[in-house]
Amino acid sequence: MIGYGFMGATHSQAWRTAPRVFDLPRGVEMAVIVGRDAEAVEAARAKWGWAEAATDWREVVARDDIDVIDIVTPGSSHAEIAIAALEAGKHVLCEKPLANTVAEAEVMAAAARAARERGVRSMLGFTYRRVPALTHARDLIAAGRIGTVQQVRAAYRQDWLVDPKAPLSWRLQKDLAGSGALGDIGGHAVDLVQFLTGQRVTRVTGVLETIVRQRPVETERSGIAGVGGDELGDVTVDDLAIFTGRLDSGVLASFEATRFATGRKNELRVEVSGTEGAIAFDLEDLNVLWLYDRTAPATEQGFARVIVTEPGHPYLEGWWPAGHMLGYEHGFSHQVKDLVDAIAAGSDPEPGFDEGLHGQRVLDAVERSAARDAAWTAVDDD
Amino acid sequence: MIGYGFMGATHSQAWRTAPRVFDLPRGVEMAVIVGRDAEAVEAARAKWGWAEAATDWREVVARDDIDVIDIVTPGSSHAEIAIAALEAGKHVLCEKPLANTVAEAEVMAAAARAARERGVRSMLGFTYRRVPALTHARDLIAAGRIGTVQQVRAAYRQDWLVDPKAPLSWRLQKDLAGSGALGDIGGHAVDLVQFLTGQRVTRVTGVLETIVRQRPVETERSGIAGVGGDELGDVTVDDLAIFTGRLDSGVLASFEATRFATGRKNELRVEVSGTEGAIAFDLEDLNVLWLYDRTAPATEQGFARVIVTEPGHPYLEGWWPAGHMLGYEHGFSHQVKDLVDAIAAGSDPEPGFDEGLHGQRVLDAVERSAARDAAWTAVDDD
Amino acid sequence: MIGYGFMGATHSQAWRTAPRVFDLPRGVEMAVIVGRDAEAVEAARAKWGWAEAATDWREVVARDDIDVIDIVTPGSSHAEIAIAALEAGKHVLCEKPLANTVAEAEVMAAAARAARERGVRSMLGFTYRRVPALTHARDLIAAGRIGTVQQVRAAYRQDWLVDPKAPLSWRLQKDLAGSGALGDIGGHAVDLVQFLTGQRVTRVTGVLETIVRQRPVETERSGIAGVGGDELGDVTVDDLAIFTGRLDSGVLASFEATRFATGRKNELRVEVSGTEGAIAFDLEDLNVLWLYDRTAPATEQGFARVIVTEPGHPYLEGWWPAGHMLGYEHGFSHQVKDLVDAIAAGSDPEPGFDEGLHGQRVLDAVERSAARDAAWTAVDDD
Amino acid sequence: MIGYGFMGATHSQAWRTAPRVFDLPRGVEMAVIVGRDAEAVEAARAKWGWAEAATDWREVVARDDIDVIDIVTPGSSHAEIAIAALEAGKHVLCEKPLANTVAEAEVMAAAARAARERGVRSMLGFTYRRVPALTHARDLIAAGRIGTVQQVRAAYRQDWLVDPKAPLSWRLQKDLAGSGALGDIGGHAVDLVQFLTGQRVTRVTGVLETIVRQRPVETERSGIAGVGGDELGDVTVDDLAIFTGRLDSGVLASFEATRFATGRKNELRVEVSGTEGAIAFDLEDLNVLWLYDRTAPATEQGFARVIVTEPGHPYLEGWWPAGHMLGYEHGFSHQVKDLVDAIAAGSDPEPGFDEGLHGQRVLDAVERSAARDAAWTAVDDD
Known part of the structure; x- marks a missing residue:
């Protein structure tokens, strides 16, 4: 999970809870939480129960043991992270809005379409x-x-x-x-x-x-x-x-x-x-x-x-x-x-x-x- | 109508309104309003649109040109008025409660049953x-x-x-x-x-x-x-x-x-x-x-x-x-x-x-x- | 009152009721109801309790014994009736809308301003x-x-x-x-x-x-x-x-x-x-x-x-x-x-x-x- | 936690969630879930995220590494379990009702009073x-x-x-x-x-x-x-x-x-x-x-x-x-x-x-x- 604001809290609660109330076809492990401020992200990790904290999302996106990237950062960074994750073959869950501009959203959608060809999934977080x-x-x-x-x-x-x-x-x-x-x-x-x-x-x-x-x-x-x-x-x-x-x-x-x-x-x-x-x-x-x-x-x-x-x-x-x-x-x-x-x-x-x-x-x-x-x-x- | 309190106002409004909105089988004339205080009952008469005011309900009950007696006095007087009216052959509409005691209510109900034999109707005012x-x-x-x-x-x-x-x-x-x-x-x-x-x-x-x-x-x-x-x-x-x-x-x-x-x-x-x-x-x-x-x-x-x-x-x-x-x-x-x-x-x-x-x-x-x-x-x- | 549709019913109920529940500074008499169909307007008169029925609103507007004209006709006739009434010195209550066109409404408003100089009142029926x-x-x-x-x-x-x-x-x-x-x-x-x-x-x-x-x-x-x-x-x-x-x-x-x-x-x-x-x-x-x-x-x-x-x-x-x-x-x-x-x-x-x-x-x-x-x-x- | 019915699910959700949303003064570990049916309790353990499953509550109550016993069994067994746990020095959270009879409840309350002297806490689950x-x-x-x-x-x-x-x-x-x-x-x-x-x-x-x-x-x-x-x-x-x-x-x-x-x-x-x-x-x-x-x-x-x-x-x-x-x-x-x-x-x-x-x-x-x-x-x- 990239980001650790209010949406980080709700997403953490969801990753923690969903496998406990639904019969999911795959196991869920809350692997890494990422943020720029090492101290703050470590506090969020400990509070919300992620296994590791990290400060460089690019490294995390590159890891082989990560299957899903959950993006809860501000909208301005969605495009860069999501595109990198999709290209790295990670399934992506991205909080709304997709991006702050239509131009960015277009590139993201194109990246999602390309990734889909390779079986990589992308989802936008309109939870209502x-x-x-x-x-x-x-x-x-x-x-x-x-x-x-x-x-x-x-x-x-x-x-x-x-x-x-x-x-x-x-x-x-x-x-x-x-x-x-x-x-x-x-x-x-x-x-x-x-x-x-x-x-x-x-x-x-x-x-x-x-x-x-x-x-x-x-x-x-x-x-x-x-x-x-x-x-x-x-x-x-x-x-x-x-x-x-x-x-x-x-x-x-x-x-x-x-x-x-x-x-x-x-x-x-x-x-x-x-x-x-x-x-x-x-x-x-x-x-x-x-x-x-x-x-x-x-x-x-x-x-x-x-x-x-x-x-x-x-x-x-x-x-x-x-x-x-x-x-x-x-x-x-x-x-x-x-x-x-x-x-x-x-x-x-x-x-x-x-x-x-x-x-x-x-x-x-x-x-x-x-x-x-x-x-x-x-x-x-x- | 005998009485002129709050219930007098609502009953007057009803007698005045019903013939104007429903197609009633009989015409309605608001004949006499009765109360003990001559001045107050005259004021109520003028305000609510009754033809006459009177202070003695017994006289009114005895009149030939009256068909229906509407009783809106306090409960303690219901029995006496209703029974007199029924005996005089007037249809009676009586505000609730029927009476203040069961004993009075029993006499009233008996009077209503007797009057019914003569085609005289009685009704209790549970308007809800x-x-x-x-x-x-x-x-x-x-x-x-x-x-x-x-x-x-x-x-x-x-x-x-x-x-x-x-x-x-x-x-x-x-x-x-x-x-x-x-x-x-x-x-x-x-x-x-x-x-x-x-x-x-x-x-x-x-x-x-x-x-x-x-x-x-x-x-x-x-x-x-x-x-x-x-x-x-x-x-x-x-x-x-x-x-x-x-x-x-x-x-x-x-x-x-x-x-x-x-x-x-x-x-x-x-x-x-x-x-x-x-x-x-x-x-x-x-x-x-x-x-x-x-x-x-x-x-x-x-x-x-x-x-x-x-x-x-x-x-x-x-x-x-x-x-x-x-x-x-x-x-x-x-x-x-x-x-x-x-x-x-x-x-x-x-x-x-x-x-x-x-x-x-x-x-x-x-x-x-x-x-x-x-x-x-x-x-x-x- | 000119007109006798649904609004005629509600206005009649209001003219009949207001003097009975409020202390009005003037008495109210429900004088004449006007409509083109003699039979229908007579039925409305009887039902709603107006003293007379008439078919020619111009005659009614000209009568000396009428103080207020209440207009409940369709909007297309509001201007003609209201202007005539105001010119005849009658206070006017006009159902909404004022008129069907802005042009008509302008003439009506001008007539109302002129009448106002002579102490003649006009009111539009936005009852909500x-x-x-x-x-x-x-x-x-x-x-x-x-x-x-x-x-x-x-x-x-x-x-x-x-x-x-x-x-x-x-x-x-x-x-x-x-x-x-x-x-x-x-x-x-x-x-x-x-x-x-x-x-x-x-x-x-x-x-x-x-x-x-x-x-x-x-x-x-x-x-x-x-x-x-x-x-x-x-x-x-x-x-x-x-x-x-x-x-x-x-x-x-x-x-x-x-x-x-x-x-x-x-x-x-x-x-x-x-x-x-x-x-x-x-x-x-x-x-x-x-x-x-x-x-x-x-x-x-x-x-x-x-x-x-x-x-x-x-x-x-x-x-x-x-x-x-x-x-x-x-x-x-x-x-x-x-x-x-x-x-x-x-x-x-x-x-x-x-x-x-x-x-x-x-x-x-x-x-x-x-x-x-x-x-x-x-x-x-x- | 002793028991694994509907209340087991809600209590598990609570033990899992509370430390993640509140700043608790003590860490929480979800240690053992206990039930008589070994297969069913193992399924509940896996689903709800407890570390171990067990079938004998008496053994669990006796363990040194357990601090709190959470009782979510039917009311008829509350007394026996709660009293044993309190005597073993464990804090007890007991689902309502306290017991199925007043007699049992009296014994439980006495046990809780005695345990309280030794600093052992007890709580009844009226969550509303x-x-x-x-x-x-x-x-x-x-x-x-x-x-x-x-x-x-x-x-x-x-x-x-x-x-x-x-x-x-x-x-x-x-x-x-x-x-x-x-x-x-x-x-x-x-x-x-x-x-x-x-x-x-x-x-x-x-x-x-x-x-x-x-x-x-x-x-x-x-x-x-x-x-x-x-x-x-x-x-x-x-x-x-x-x-x-x-x-x-x-x-x-x-x-x-x-x-x-x-x-x-x-x-x-x-x-x-x-x-x-x-x-x-x-x-x-x-x-x-x-x-x-x-x-x-x-x-x-x-x-x-x-x-x-x-x-x-x-x-x-x-x-x-x-x-x-x-x-x-x-x-x-x-x-x-x-x-x-x-x-x-x-x-x-x-x-x-x-x-x-x-x-x-x-x-x-x-x-x-x-x-x-x-x-x-x-x-x-x-």
């Missing part, structure tokens, strides 16, 4: 696909349970920037973060809509906004995390993105990604409306799928609160008895399961880098639309 | 039966939609006594109010359970509690409503009742009536669990019926939030288009509609005085059980 | 402003309770067109209806956002969509309402509108109006996010205002479910005791109360025709933006 | 205390945030016995299971009420019911789990318990434990009403604590939906960033953390065996009350 309620929703939609999809909405809302005095962290600077709410959480919304509908966004019209344009600079002297001084610096990424996309089928999907939804901690709402029913979901209540069935008797129709922890629900075979709630991290264990299953089966795990590239292009088209007075803009697929 | 979501629930249960009922819960929760300094109003004094939470709101819970299941409570075990036993006496000198002086007086009614009843079929139903449920303004929750499904309802969200269908595919089962304002739902033919919410008072208009329909059809409106008598006996059995160390106590039906 | 929870929200925002507004969302979702075989009713034909989801329900969303924030939309970017473009023609021969024959006709209005507006302050507000939200019967959701808190509302649960308070202790913050039926809440003085739910129609009674109060006080009721004109211009700008590839488009205010 | 929302609720109540507690309700509702044809599993036979809904889930409700209020139940009145009294016998020949033959056997435990308890302070707490609440998968609802506020919780939405604050401005009061995944909330320092939901199993990791912390600090973890004994006595008093016609019955504390 593996929240059981959402996997279940996808299955129901694919089975025609809500009929023909006619409208889609997705919104990802957080509130950690509501305070205008919150400091100018690295996530608010374009050169470091690449993108703001659009890339960070809007990317999840796009991926989910495409996952649930099985369709792709082909054109977009959108607006990007930086609600608070200057924030206190974080100074080392302040000594207190999250507290800046008097100096103000520019926020150079969006903190609100509102856009509408057209899917292959012609259906419209509306999107919102915001860090200013006061009181919404991690609200990812998706609703898919069809001719025969609808599904609705909110990540703040992640074990629940709301299902509306237009084929029920007219006087009995209503959104049903399906608690997705029952026998027959996706991934539940590994966990606790019916009615015992799962949390955020379980999607990561499901991701490990599906990756190991795919490697063993010689099949491609989903989503692959091509899907990641497409998602990246959708976000790029939103940026271009926003720069063109919100004009409809084609997603630039090959 | 006519909230469309609850009428719909009853219909679904009667149609076998949730299979055989196996367990029932009902709780009526308010919070207007939470403050220990709230004054000793007349409602907290047994000689004036007759009963506390048990009679006032517990009676609704009992009626609803019997209405929904079509069964009767036959035995009970219960507890009555007065949580705050002394409160500031309201003095006229204080001059400010709701603010008492230093003097404390005894609360002589219960403010919390918890009891369990056995229905005809042997099924257990649990009940709670409380004025100490902090934050619950008017929460009347009912849940009926059956072999094939369940219904759940909360008066704080009164247009919604939650319906669980165990015959749905296993992975799609959940409580469905049915908004009961659609075509085909009970009483909705009179109101607004689908999706437009109704409120508390609409049950009273439905009551007027059903009463007028019954009078025109020569049939008995529901609930009749016999049902009211039975409900009274259930409450009486709870009081007797509570006084006997919570021992199981038979409802004393004839 | 008078749902107590929304009035309360406006008051809280105006008092600074949620700090500075930073983002706004509004969506009005219905589902009555989900079935592709639903017939081509007059509401789906531009020459008859003027507009589709945008004008019918999107107009409510725009009005509410402006009402809650006290700000105006100045620029928009938007998309209009007709999801199902052909539907069965309703033929008289089919003889069954809502059932068409084999012949298909074009739907010539939008059934989905998605747009984003910029308010005076620079804040972005996102809007959705759809008739394709399967399972959403009358979902009007509004959320206003501020620096110190947020409010959220849903018309399907109309007695509840969700209030988030960022000034509460950090570990106790959450959206509070405020049941807006308590003492101190707007309009509640007229209704039932705390905790007794109100419904859709009560907003109309509040409208009557506020109109009569304003007439008596010699002040202008809100919203006036100028606000209606502005709202109309916002919708017009959305149409122009949609026609210009979603480009940002200025609202064409004077 | 460690769901962050409930720990937070306890902290708020203890800090006086809701004032003086005036009423308490707790209900644990499941629905796995709704089908009358569900087979007669060992859990429905008194000789094997000891108790039914009362002991299995009612015990949780009692523990939570005592935990939240800091008070003890001193007297009870209650009802026990077996709703379906005969069920198909599971035969080995049927060969299919959960499918019985034609033969019926008696259900010898309760499947519904309804009881009311009086706390030290005199406050009444009502309880329900049922396996017949159709559609309720794992609904553990608790509500504590106080003079200044209230808390409400439902295990089906376990990251949420509802908090009502009567000290807020009157028109702004409502139950606030506090998402308990924020900085400052209990146990959250170990997990993911704000807004990322936790699941059922996390309480077990918190339990491990608190146990290891207590061992290192030389303090007693909570709840201890004495609390378990008291809880057992409450359940015993309910059984005695039910057998005495629901008469009020004292909890038989020393």
Whole structure:
């Protein structure tokens, strides 16, 4: 595993847990954790239970005893590491976003396609696909349970920037973060809509906004995390993105990604409306799928609160008895399961880098639309 | 209409509204409003739109041009007025509770039976039966939609006594109010359970509690409503009742009536669990019926939030288009509609005085059980 | 009252009810109901309790004994009637939308301004402003309770067109209806956002969509309402509108109006996010205002479910005791109360025709933006 | 760890996870898993990651290299194992219930008291205390945030016995299971009420019911789990318990434990009403604590939906960033953390065996009350 931030913790938990709850076709060994700061990475190794710590990812990628490279570094380094790993014949699990730029994503996708010819697998870490309620929703939609999809909405809302005095962290600077709410959480919304509908966004019209344009600079002297001084610096990424996309089928999907939804901690709402029913979901209540069935008797129709922890629900075979709630991290264990299953089966795990590239292009088209007075803009697929 | 308190207002609204939204078989004229205080009753007359005001209910009951007597006075006077009215050949609508004592209720029920022989109708005002979501629930249960009922819960929760300094109003004094939470709101819970299941409570075990036993006496000198002086007086009614009843079929139903449920303004929750499904309802969200269908595919089962304002739902033919919410008072208009329909059809409106008598006996059995160390106590039906 | 459709029923209920629950400064007499079909208007008169029926609105507008004209006809006739009434010195209550075109709305607003000079009042019927929870929200925002507004969302979702075989009713034909989801329900969303924030939309970017473009023609021969024959006709209005507006302050507000939200019967959701808190509302649960308070202790913050039926809440003085739910129609009674109060006080009721004109211009700008590839488009205010 | 059923899986997950997310003062090694069936326990060892498997718990308890014994066997064997382990100087974590009988529980508690003198710790596994929302609720109540507690309700509702044809599993036979809904889930409700209020139940009145009294016998020949033959056997435990308890302070707490609440998968609802506020919780939405604050401005009061995944909330320092939901199993990791912390600090973890004994006595008093016609019955504390 390359990287050791928050995502390093969740991925470690997943690598540690998946083999213990699922019957995996291959054994899992948590071999090496890699980071530039030797002391910090050793601390992470000891805490999270990796066998070795290392500071040079190139050496690790070159080792014969390593089969899978899990990349949880910031997006700017994804391309270099992933391409090297794929060329070295390692299966790659890469955290989202695939890359910070479309250009990098294109090279990565090409490398993944080439590696695939040699039986090397690559997977992009959109774990929300593996929240059981959402996997279940996808299955129901694919089975025609809500009929023909006619409208889609997705919104990802957080509130950690509501305070205008919150400091100018690295996530608010374009050169470091690449993108703001659009890339960070809007990317999840796009991926989910495409996952649930099985369709792709082909054109977009959108607006990007930086609600608070200057924030206190974080100074080392302040000594207190999250507290800046008097100096103000520019926020150079969006903190609100509102856009509408057209899917292959012609259906419209509306999107919102915001860090200013006061009181919404991690609200990812998706609703898919069809001719025969609808599904609705909110990540703040992640074990629940709301299902509306237009084929029920007219006087009995209503959104049903399906608690997705029952026998027959996706991934539940590994966990606790019916009615015992799962949390955020379980999607990561499901991701490990599906990756190991795919490697063993010689099949491609989903989503692959091509899907990641497409998602990246959708976000790029939103940026271009926003720069063109919100004009409809084609997603630039090959 | 005899009486002019809060119930006078809602009944007036219902008499005024029902003929305007439903196609009633008989015309409705709001003839006389009666009260002891000539000035106050005249003010109520003018405000609510009655043709005349009067101070002697006996004279009104004797008038030939009056067909229906609507009794909204305190419970202690129900028996005398209702019996006189029935004997004078007037149809009677009587607010709940039927009476303050079982003995009075028995005489009233006998009078109603006698009057019925002469084609005179009587009806007791349990309007929650006519909230469309609850009428719909009853219909679904009667149609076998949730299979055989196996367990029932009902709780009526308010919070207007939470403050220990709230004054000793007349409602907290047994000689004036007759009963506390048990009679006032517990009676609704009992009626609803019997209405929904079509069964009767036959035995009970219960507890009555007065949580705050002394409160500031309201003095006229204080001059400010709701603010008492230093003097404390005894609360002589219960403010919390918890009891369990056995229905005809042997099924257990649990009940709670409380004025100490902090934050619950008017929460009347009912849940009926059956072999094939369940219904759940909360008066704080009164247009919604939650319906669980165990015959749905296993992975799609959940409580469905049915908004009961659609075509085909009970009483909705009179109101607004689908999706437009109704409120508390609409049950009273439905009551007027059903009463007028019954009078025109020569049939008995529901609930009749016999049902009211039975409900009274259930409450009486709870009081007797509570006084006997919570021992199981038979409802004393004839 | 001119007109006798669904809005005629709700307005009649309001005129009948408001004087009975509020202490109005003027008496209300329900004088004349007007419609072109003599038989139908007489039936409406009898049903709803108007003193007279008439077929010529011009004669009625000319009568000396009429003080207020209430216009509930289709939008295409609003201008002619309202202008005539205002010129005749009658106070006017006009259902929304003000008119079907901006040009008509401009003339109406000019007429209202001229009449105002002579003490004649005009009011536009956006009754959702008078749902107590929304009035309360406006008051809280105006008092600074949620700090500075930073983002706004509004969506009005219905589902009555989900079935592709639903017939081509007059509401789906531009020459008859003027507009589709945008004008019918999107107009409510725009009005509410402006009402809650006290700000105006100045620029928009938007998309209009007709999801199902052909539907069965309703033929008289089919003889069954809502059932068409084999012949298909074009739907010539939008059934989905998605747009984003910029308010005076620079804040972005996102809007959705759809008739394709399967399972959403009358979902009007509004959320206003501020620096110190947020409010959220849903018309399907109309007695509840969700209030988030960022000034509460950090570990106790959450959206509070405020049941807006308590003492101190707007309009509640007229209704039932705390905790007794109100419904859709009560907003109309509040409208009557506020109109009569304003007439008596010699002040202008809100919203006036100028606000209606502005709202109309916002919708017009959305149409122009949609026609210009979603480009940002200025609202064409004077 | 002794035992390897469902609880073995969750405890293993906790022992594996806690040291990786929390900074524990002692290292954790997963040494030996013990079970009678050598093959099955070896499979569990391999799956869950224990170093060794063993079949004789007495040998394991005697080993010098073992510090903690974790007992996850059925209740009937708790006493023997726990007492042996405590006498051998091992710290003991024992799954609930403490024992199947009060007599056994008394001996265990005595053994724990004796061991405590020698610095040996014992802990009972009521993990719901460690769901962050409930720990937070306890902290708020203890800090006086809701004032003086005036009423308490707790209900644990499941629905796995709704089908009358569900087979007669060992859990429905008194000789094997000891108790039914009362002991299995009612015990949780009692523990939570005592935990939240800091008070003890001193007297009870209650009802026990077996709703379906005969069920198909599971035969080995049927060969299919959960499918019985034609033969019926008696259900010898309760499947519904309804009881009311009086706390030290005199406050009444009502309880329900049922396996017949159709559609309720794992609904553990608790509500504590106080003079200044209230808390409400439902295990089906376990990251949420509802908090009502009567000290807020009157028109702004409502139950606030506090998402308990924020900085400052209990146990959250170990997990993911704000807004990322936790699941059922996390309480077990918190339990491990608190146990290891207590061992290192030389303090007693909570709840201890004495609390378990008291809880057992409450359940015993309910059984005695039910057998005495629901008469009020004292909890038989020393």
